Amino acid sequence: MDLFSLALGALLKAVGELTDDDLTRPSGCEGWLVRDLVCHFVIDAQDVLITLVTPTAGPVTHDAVTYWKVAHEPADDPLAALTVRLAAAYGEPWMLKHHVDDVGRAALRAAGMADPSxxxxxxxxxxxxxxxxxxxxxxxxxxxxxxxxxxxxLAGPLAQALARCREMFEQIAGPFPAGWSDVDVLLVGTGRRAPTEPERAALGGTWIPFVLG
Structure with missing residues (x-):
């Protein structure tokens, strides 16, 4: 739970440092500008707030790893186009950044007060x-x-968050070469970057990335 707050805090800090020009640049999500991705953070933070106040008496069915649906091809997301339209609807860049910070800080506070059990x-x-x-x-x-x-x-994710994500990903996809950086494992493993020929050989030839959503 501490790592949740550290990872989100680092992300919100990076968003706060975005310039107006930065928001118009392509992001690492195919087809999305940075502003579209930042708008997605609003939806994510809202989901966290909603879930934390949706308790249940039912038995636990999933954990941090099995929460994610695994595929080898991106699935159609009906919210993707809506996110782009919502991002464009913010009249000024500062409005979007303010909204992200507002709900993101609320998610941080809610997580800090949550009962882990x-x-x-x-x-x-x-x-x-x-x-x-x-x-x-x-x-x-x-x-x-x-x-x-x-x-x-801009500063990237915290080292401890990257290490935890690599650990989670290798539980799903199997181990990657020990000499690879956590960033390379995550980028190649999720299809965000194509492997080089030596990397492909180290992965055993044909490599199909994993999509978690």
Whole structure:
């Protein structure tokens, strides 16, 4: 749960440093500008706030890793186009940044006050709060990489968040070469970057990235 707050805090700091020009640059999410990705953070933070106040008595069915649906091809997301339209609807860039900071800080406060053993429900799943917030370490960290993909002047995700995400990802996809950086594992493993020929050979030839959503 501490790592959730650290990862989200680092992401919000990076968003706060975006210039108006930065928001118009392509992000690491295919087809999305940085402003579209930042708008997605609003939706993510709202989801966290909603889930943390949706307790259940049902048995736990998922944890931080099994929360994610795994595929080898991106699935159609009906909210993707809506997110782009919502991002464009903000009249001024500062309005979008303010909204993200507002709901993001609220999510930080809510996570800090949450009982880690409380069971919550979302998307027909039941998780302990600690497991749910642990799943979002992946969300914040991967999208932090997307945020800074074309903005090298911004700080990337925290090292401990990257290490945890690599650990989670290798539970799903299997181990990667030990000499690879956590960033390279996450970018190549999720299809955000094509492997080089030596990397492909190290992965055993044909490599199909994993999509977690």
């Amino acid at each position: 409380l069971k919550v429900t979302t998307q027909d799943m039941v998780l302990c709060t600690s497991g749910y917030l642990g799943a979002y370490v992946w969300e914040w960290t991967l999208h932090h990489l997307d945020l800074v993909a074309n903005l090298p002047h």
